[in-house]
Amino acid sequence: MGRYVIRRLLQMIPVFFGATLLIFLMVNVMGDPIAGLCGDKACDPATAAQLKKEFGLDKPVWQQYLTYMGNVFTGDFGTAFNGQKVTELMSAAFPVTIRLTIVAILFEIVIGISLGVVTGLRRGRPVDTVVLMLTLIVIAIPVFVTGLLLQLLLGVEWGVIRPTVSPEAPFNELLIPGLVLASVSLAYVTRLTRTSIAENSRADYVRTAVAKGLPRRRVITKHLLRNSLIPVVTFIGTDVGALMGGAIVTERIFNIHGVGYQLYQGILRQSTQTVVGFVTVLVLVFLVANLIVDLLYAVLDPRIRYA
Amino acid sequence: MPDMTKTAPEAEAIEDALAPPAVKAEKARSLWGDAWADLRRNPYFVVSSVLILVLLVIAAFPGWFTSASPTTGDLVHHYLGKPELSKVGSAEWLGYDVQGRSVYARLIHGTRASIIVGISVTLLVTVIGGLIGMIAGYFGGWIDALLSGFITNVFFGIPFLLGSMVVLQSFTSRSVWVVSLALAFLGWTQIARVMRGAVLTIKQADYVHAAKALGASTSRILFRHILPNAMAPVIVVATISLGVFISAEATLSYLGLGLSSPAISWGVDISGGIAQIRTAQHIMLYPSIMLSITVLAFIMLGEAVRNALDPKMR
Numbered sequence: 001m002g003r004y005v006i007r008r009l010l011q012m013i014p015v016f017f018g019a020t021l022l023i024f025l026m027v028n029v030m031g032d033p034i035a036g037l038c039g040d041k042a043c044d045p046a047t048a049a050q051l052k053k054e055f056g057l058d059k060p061v062w063q064q065y066l067t068y069m070g071n072v073f074t075g076d077f078g079t080a081f082n083g084q085k086v087t088e089l090m091s092a093a094f095p096v097t098i099r100l101t102i103v104a105i106l107f108e109i110v111i112g113i114s115l116g117v118v119t120g121l122r123r124g125r126p127v128d129t130v131v132l133m134l135t136l137i138v139i140a141i142p143v144f145v146t147g148l149l150l151q152l153l154l155g156v157e158w159g160v161i162r163p164t165v166s167p168e169a170p171f172n173e174l175l176i177p178g179l180v181l182a183s184v185s186l187a188y189v190t191r192l193t194r195t196s197i198a199e200n201s202r203a204d205y206v207r208t209a210v211a212k213g214l215p216r217r218r219v220i221t222k223h224l225l226r227n228s229l230i231p232v233v234t235f236i237g238t239d240v241g242a243l244m245g246g247a248i249v250t251e252r253i254f255n256i257h258g259v260g261y262q263l264y265q266g267i268l269r270q271s272t273q274t275v276v277g278f279v280t281v282l283v284l285v286f287l288v289a290n291l292i293v294d295l296l297y298a299v300l301d302p303r304i305r306y307a
Numbered sequence: 308m309p310d311m312t313k314t315a316p317e318a319e320a321i322e323d324a325l326a327p328p329a330v331k332a333e334k335a336r337s338l339w340g341d342a343w344a345d346l347r348r349n350p351y352f353v354v355s356s357v358l359i360l361v362l363l364v365i366a367a368f369p370g371w372f373t374s375a376s377p378t379t380g381d382l383v384h385h386y387l388g389k390p391e392l393s394k395v396g397s398a399e400w401l402g403y404d405v406q407g408r409s410v411y412a413r414l415i416h417g418t419r420a421s422i423i424v425g426i427s428v429t430l431l432v433t434v435i436g437g438l439i440g441m442i443a444g445y446f447g448g449w450i451d452a453l454l455s456g457f458i459t460n461v462f463f464g465i466p467f468l469l470g471s472m473v474v475l476q477s478f479t480s481r482s483v484w485v486v487s488l489a490l491a492f493l494g495w496t497q498i499a500r501v502m503r504g505a506v507l508t509i510k511q512a513d514y515v516h517a518a519k520a521l522g523a524s525t526s527r528i529l530f531r532h533i534l535p536n537a538m539a540p541v542i543v544v545a546t547i548s549l550g551v552f553i554s555a556e557a558t559l560s561y562l563g564l565g566l567s568s569p570a571i572s573w574g575v576d577i578s579g580g581i582a583q584i585r586t587a588q589h590i591m592l593y594p595s596i597m598l599s600i601t602v603l604a605f606i607m608l609g610e611a612v613r614n615a616l617d618p619k620m621r
Contacts, residue, residue, distance in 0.1 A: 011456070018461035026473045136610070140603035142554045144561045145577065145595045152584055245466025249558060264562070267472050275473060283464045 001298070008294065012287045017069075019283045020276070024065050027272050028057075071279065078273035080266065086277040089262050094281070096169045097258035100250070101243045103171065103178025104185070108236055112186045116193020116232070117225065123198050132194075135187035143246075147180040147253040164255040174256075181250040185239050192235055196228040203227070230300055237293030241286030338539070342615040352611035358604040366422040369415045377416035377571050380406035390589050402589040404580065410590060413576055414597055420483050420572035421601060425553040427487040428494060433545050436495035437446035440492040440502025441537070445510055445529060455503055463496040468558065475564045486559065486566055490552055501544050512536075550605030557598055572600045 034043060034051045043051065052058050056067060071078065077086035119128040138146075154176060155163030165173045200206065201224060209219045248260030255261075259278055266274030297304050311410070346352045365372055380403075390402035401410040443454035474489040475481055509515065510533060518528050559565035560574025561581075568575065573594040582590030 004327065014457055015460045015464060019459060019464040022461055023465055023470070023473070059555075136603060136606055137599070138607055140550065140554075141595070141599045142557050142561075142602075144558055145591075147582060148584060148591075154590075156585060242466065245469055248468060248472075249562070252562065263469060264472075267469075267476050270476065278467065279469060282466060282469075286464055292520070 001295075005291075005295070008291050009227045012291065016283060016287060019282050020069070021065055023279045023283075024068065024276050028061060028064065042043065042127060065102050068276070072277075077277035077280075080271045080274045086093065086273050089274060090277065090281065093257065093259045093262045093278075094118070096248055096256060097244055097251070097260065099169060099171060100178055100181060100247055100256065100258060101240060103174050104182035104243050105236060105240065106181040107179050108186050112189030113193050115190040115228070117197055117220070119190065120194040120197025120228075120261065121201065121220070123194075128194075132188065135190050138183050138187040143180060143184060143251050144253060146183055147177075147250055150176055150180060151253060169256055169258070176258060177250050177254045180253070181243060181247055185235075185243065189232060189235060193228065193232050196231055197224060200224055200228045217256050226300065233296055233300060234293050237296070238286075238290050240289040241282060244285060245282050334447060338616070340610070345615040346611060349611045349615065351607045352615075353606035355604045355611065358600065359608065362418060362422060362601055362604070365415055366419040372415045373409070375386060375409040375410045375412035377408060377412040378569075380404070380408040384406045384409075387587055400613060401593045402587070403449070404576070404590045407584060410536065410576075410593055413571055414573070414593055417571045417576060417594065418597075419571045420570055421553045421598065422481050422564060423573070424487050424490070424556045424572075425549045425605070426561075427484070428490045428552040429545050429549045431487065431491035432495040432498050432548065433541065435491065436498030437502050437541060439495070440499035440504075441506050441529060441534065444503035445533065446505030451503075455499070459496050459499050462493055466492050468555065471555070472562065472564050476557065479567075481565065481567045482570065483572075484567065486556055490555055494548070494552065494555075497548065498541060498544055501540050502537060505540050506533055509533050509536050539616045543609050543616065546609035546612060547606050550602040550609070553605070554598070554602045 032287075034055070034057065038047065049058075056064060059067075067081050068078070074086065077090070080086055080089055109120060115131055119131045131132055152164050154160045161176050165177060205227075206219060206224055209223045214223075244259060246260075247256075247258060248264055250256070251258050251260035252264060259282070262274060263278050265271070266278065338469030342473050375397075384399070384403035384407040388399075388402060391397075391399050392401075394400050397411075399409065399411075401414065404410055404413070439454050439459065443451045443459075470493040471489045474492055475486065478485050515528060515532050518532050523532075556565055556572070557577060560572065561578045563578070565574045565578075566572045575593045576594040577598070580587075580594070
């Protein structure tokens with residue numbers, strides 16, 4: 001097990017550097033890193049040259065990347081366009097987005113898996129057909145439309161929730177935004193659980209468990225569910241990174257000042273340091289989440305042993 | 308494949324004369340023939356393909372559906388005027404937007420942009436991802452480690468929407484082609500993984516070993532023997548992705564980084580209508596419905612094809 005973890009960590013290193021280099025190149029080569037520093041107007045040539053020298057932008061790109069990465073490893077992510085430290089922005093933004101992601105994941109687990117189990121056990125019945133059709137509709141409606149409509153109906157027309165989230169973003173205000181963020185993945189979790197349950201419910205070990213006279217509840221929770229949840233866990237695990245990166249739309253709708261908000265500002269204002277810094281952390285989250293999922297495999301499925 | 312016939316004509320003649328092609332052709336017919344028989348009876352398939360056909364016709368000939376102009380507005384038509392739902396197909400059917408332009412005319416003329424983005428991104432990612440996945444899966448070893456273990460994972464690690472935004476930010480005017488390229492830039496990884504997985508299984512098949520033993524060239528093995536047999540899962544993923552890419556284009560427009568204004572698209576109209584969401588919902592509602600129906604049609608088609616091709620689902 002220990003060896004496996006080390007091998008996986010070693011495999012992660014090139015991917016981490018590759019992904020950060022890619023985003024670094026995308027931001028620096030395709031965009032203009034100093035454009036954001038002069039407001040909406042273009043910098044005059046003398047100021048531009050001065051700024052480029054100051055930030056080391058006159059050096060070759062590979063040298064800039066190495067310098068940047070060197071700084072990152074000492075905890076220095078640089079400064080955003082308005083002079084704030086990127087690490088300051090991060091410490092304000094990440095807790096909010098992590099809370100939002102937790103709410104979303106909980107919705108995926110509670111609603112997604114329950115619906116999946118219910119439909120998987122009743123394949124071809126009306127419940128199954130209706131839920132399947134609903135999941136397709138949820139997947140098809142873009143998240144920003146779902147979000148805007150829920151905000152309009154629940155927040156503005158009926159006044160059930162606050163239309164926008166307050167700066168502190170406590171859990172109770174993040175319920176509906178979390179549901180919106182989770183919506184598409186929720187539908188996928190439902191479908192995945194359903195397929196998995198339906199496939200496994202015909203397995204020999206389920207028949208044996210039923211033949212032994214175990215109560216239905218026990219067969220489902222102890223035998224069927226534990227085996228069927230492996231692909232679902234994989235999906236939810238890899239979804240953590242996707243949710244945090246995709247929160248940009250939800251955060252914009254409900255005015256949540258999290259990672260998505262900072263990235264949106266960073267991209268629009270061409271704040272190189274903000275974008276590269278936040279994406280670097282997101283890539284790291286994504287890689288670690290994938291590793292944890294692989295290790296969870298062994299816990300869920302005793303047949304899998306890592307040497 | 309003219310150049311290959313020149314390189315190893317005898318080997319190929321023997322190969323063609325011997326067992327594999329006849330057996331393969333029959334097998335291929337039965338898989339696709341079976342799938343087709345299954346699809347024709349599937350209501351999801353029938354409904355989605357009719358929808359897609361209608362959308363393609365609208366995209367190709369918008370003039371057949373409305374005579375109103377999508378670009379000239381007349382402020383005589385105030386956007387607060389309620390849509391006249393009884394006048395189906397007329398300019399005032401679905402109401403007017405803030406500039407006094409017919410929402411219905413823009414809906415019809417906006418179809419083309421969404422369909423073009425969806426199809427061109429899907430073609431691009433299928434070619435790029437398909438080639439990378441096929442080469443990685445077939446050659447294995449360090450080529451696989453580089454293409455699949457490194458490059459695919461690197462592109463997969465960057466959040467799709469964020470990456471596309473960064474790319475699009477550097478363009479001041481964004482046409483459908485620019486948006487398509489930006490979406491394809493990070494969007495090819497899923498197809499590459501699916502293709503690699505399929506190739507890994509197929510390269511163990513007897514007919515591939517036979518072709519190799521008979522001295523067929525690598526490109527012949529790849530394109531004549533492996534590719535046709537690996538296409539099924541790729542087609543399914545590509546069909547579903549087509550819907551997802553159409554939705555992504557609209558999302559980028561909502562974030563202000565999709566198509567830019569002289570272009571007519573549902574995404575542009577939805578994001579334009581958000582400012583009036585409290586007073587005149589029809590401006591954003593109808594493009595949203597049209598967009599969702601289109602995405603739904605492609606996802607349903609993909610699901611139907613998947614069920615038809617996957618014997619486990621029977």
